Amino acid sequence: MNVVIVGSGRTGSALATSLASSGHTIALIDTDASNAAFLTDSDIGSGRIVVVEGDGTRDSVLEQAGIRDADMFASLTGDDSTNGLAALKAKITYRVMTVIATVWSGDLSSVFESQGVACVNPARLSADTVLANIPQVLQGQPTGTSGD
Amino acid sequence: MYVLVMGAGTIGLPLISSLVSSGHEVLAIEPDQRCSDQVRDRLGNVVVQGDATSSRVLQQAGASRADIFIATSGSDADNLAASLLAKNLFSVERTISVVNLQENAELFEQAGIDVTVSTTDLVLANISGALPAHPLLRLMPIRGRGLEIVGIKVPEGAAVVGRPLRDLQVPYGVQMNLIISGAGRTEIPTDDTVIEAEDEVIAVSPVESTRSLWETLTELR
Numbered sequence: 001m002n003v004v005i006v007g008s009g010r011t012g013s014a015l016a017t018s019l020a021s022s023g024h025t026i027a028l029i030d031t032d033a034s035n036a037a038f039l040t041d042s043d044i045g046s047g048r049i050v051v052v053e054g055d056g057t058r059d060s061v062l063e064q065a066g067i068r069d070a071d072m073f074a075s076l077t078g079d080d081s082t083n084g085l086a087a088l089k090a091k092i093t094y095r096v097m098t099v100i101a102t103v104w105s106g107d108l109s110s111v112f113e114s115q116g117v118a119c120v121n122p123a124r125l126s127a128d129t130v131l132a133n134i135p136q137v138l139q140g141q142p143t144g145t146s147g148d
Numbered sequence: 149m150y151v152l153v154m155g156a157g158t159i160g161l162p163l164i165s166s167l168v169s170s171g172h173e174v175l176a177i178e179p180d181q182r183c184s185d186q187v188r189d190r191l192g193n194v195v196v197q198g199d200a201t202s203s204r205v206l207q208q209a210g211a212s213r214a215d216i217f218i219a220t221s222g223s224d225a226d227n228l229a230a231s232l233l234a235k236n237l238f239s240v241e242r243t244i245s246v247v248n249l250q251e252n253a254e255l256f257e258q259a260g261i262d263v264t265v266s267t268t269d270l271v272l273a274n275i276s277g278a279l280p281a282h283p284l285l286r287l288m289p290i291r292g293r294g295l296e297i298v299g300i301k302v303p304e305g306a307a308v309v310g311r312p313l314r315d316l317q318v319p320y321g322v323q324m325n326l327i328i329s330g331a332g333r334t335e336i337p338t339d340d341t342v343i344e345a346e347d348e349v350i351a352v353s354p355v356e357s358t359r360s361l362w363e364t365l366t367e368l369r
Contacts, residue, residue, distance in 0.1 A: 057225055059251045081201050081225035085252070088228070092258050107203035111232045115259060 004070045004096075005029065006056030006086045007077035011102065011122070013038035015074060020048040027065035029056040057085045062094065072098040080108050087117040152177065152214045152240075154200035154230050155221035156187045159246055159267070163220060165191060175209050200230040203237055211238035219245040224252045231261050257291065284362045287350070294355050300365045304345045307369045314339040317364055319357035326350040 001024045005012050008030035016026045017039065026049045028036060033053040043049050054061035056075065067073065073090035075083040080103045087101040092115070100118045103109045109119035149172045153164050156178040167174045168191050176195040178184040187195040198205035200219070211217070217234035219227035227245045234240040244263040247253045256264045269286065285299035302308060308316060313324065327335045330346030343349075343365075353361050 058249075079225070081223065081229040084229050084232075085225040085255075088259055089255055093255055105201075105203065107233060107237055108201070108229055111229075111236045114236060 001025070001071045002066060002069050003027070003072045003074070004062065004065045004067050004090070005073075006075040006083070008033075008036040008038070008051065009076070009078070010038055012074075012076045013043075015076065016049050017043050020046055024048065026050070027052055027070075029054060029061060029065050031055055057082060057089065059089070059093075062086075062089065067094045067096065070094070070096050072096065072100075074100040076102050080105050084108060084112050084117075087112060088115055091116045149173065149216065150210070150214045151175075151216045151218065152200075152206075152209055152211060152234070154178075154217070154219045154227070155246075156183045156195060157220065157222060160220040161187065161190075163218065164194065168192075168194060177205060177209055201226050201233065203233055206230070206233055206238060211240060214238065214240050216240065216242045216244065219243075221246075222248060224248050224256075228252075228256060228259065228261070231256075232259060235260055254291075284358070284366075286358070289355075290352070295352055296355050296358060298351055298353050298358055298361070300349045300351070300362055302343055302345055302347045302349065302365050303368070305368050306343075306345065306365065307367050308343045308365055309345045309369075311343060312339065313337055313341050313343070316343075319353070319360045319364070321354040322351055322357055322361050323353075324349055324351045 003019055003024055003026045005016055005026060006029045008028045012028060013036060016028050019026055020043060028049055029052045030036060033051050036051045052065045067090060073096040075086040077083055083101040083103060087099050090096040091099045100120060101112060102122050103112060103119040104121060104123055109121060113119050151167055151172050151174045153160055153174060153176045156164060156176045160176060164174055164176050164187060174194050176187055177198055177200040178195055179199045181197060184195045184197040196209055200206060211234055217231060217240045219231045221227055224247060231243040231245045235243045243261050245256055245261045247256055247264045247266045250266050250268050253264045253266055287297040287299055289296045324337050327337050328348040329344060349365060
């Protein structure tokens with residue numbers, strides 16, 4: 001599978017690493033290539049991850065990253081609007097089958113999802129994960145009754 | 149008419165000012181404190197400081213009763229996000245967005261924005277309008293049809309001056325709709341209409357033929 005990822009921060013790099021280890025080919029776009037510092041030498045040495053420096057909302061950069069042959073696209077920068085624009089381009093202009101974006105705002109998520117972009121809210125995911133690890137006995141209990 | 153304007157910068161500010169003076173109810177949403185202060189100083193209490201890509205800010209600005217939402221920020225990503233929120237979440241009837249990068253215009257329209265305005269096009273139109281050496285004004289693209297409305301000024305000494313329209317070698321598909329004389333008289337041209345120097349010809353032209361039409365009308369004798 002050919003995958004294009006915008007945003008090479010922690011999430012982008014982690015996704016790239018795990019997809020590369022299962023044999024997929026990844027182009028990782030970031031305005032600043034040094035953000036890809038989370039990638040290990042073996043990631044880069046594998047030849048499965050290519051870092052493209054540029055603005056992931058621009059046609060020329062997306063095309064350089066091979067979006068025309070991409071099976072999956074993920075926009076994972078810290079900015080909802082940027083992720084929305086990049087993802088809508090991937091979906092509408094380049095007709096990529098699977099398009100995912102991280103979006104913090106619930107309302108923007110529903111707007112982008114109505115256009116076929118799968119949205120993930122990282123804050124909600126973290127909170128849910130934390131919540132799932134809290135012992136059952138504490139959940140749903142009013143605070144201040146259990147002491148320290 | 150209640151108009152929400154996102155961004156009070158170089159495009160937003162004069163727009164807000166002109167909407168206010170034509171009597172519309174206007175509210176600007178501007179994230180930058182200095183810019184929003186500037187609007188308040190000049191135009192009164194018609195601005196809130198905030199980020200229009202936040203649905204909470206839009207709601208507080210009364211987006212659900214707005215008739216028009218106009219996005220004018222310098223970020224295409226923010227303009228798209230805010231316009232889609234206005235349209236989908238608050239059911240604003242008409243959404244208009246500035247497109248800073250020409251390449252984004254088509255996507256904006258496909259995503260459901262009603263009208264896009266490309267700043268590059270406007271600047272180019274103004275430049276070509278201001279330079280007498282290039283009397284070609286691209287007035288309006290007709291999207292999706294490969295046509296545009298253009299205005300071309302016939303220079304003094306052009307080969308076409310004094311000749312009727314039927315003699316002109318006009319490119320295929322060009323429709324000349326209006327001739328405005330140097331004195332400001334307007335005329336719907338017929339085959340018998342004679343071109344005069346300083347006439348401005350308004351035509352609908354296939355984009356690829358505009359150059360050739362311009363050459364026909366401006367070539368010197």
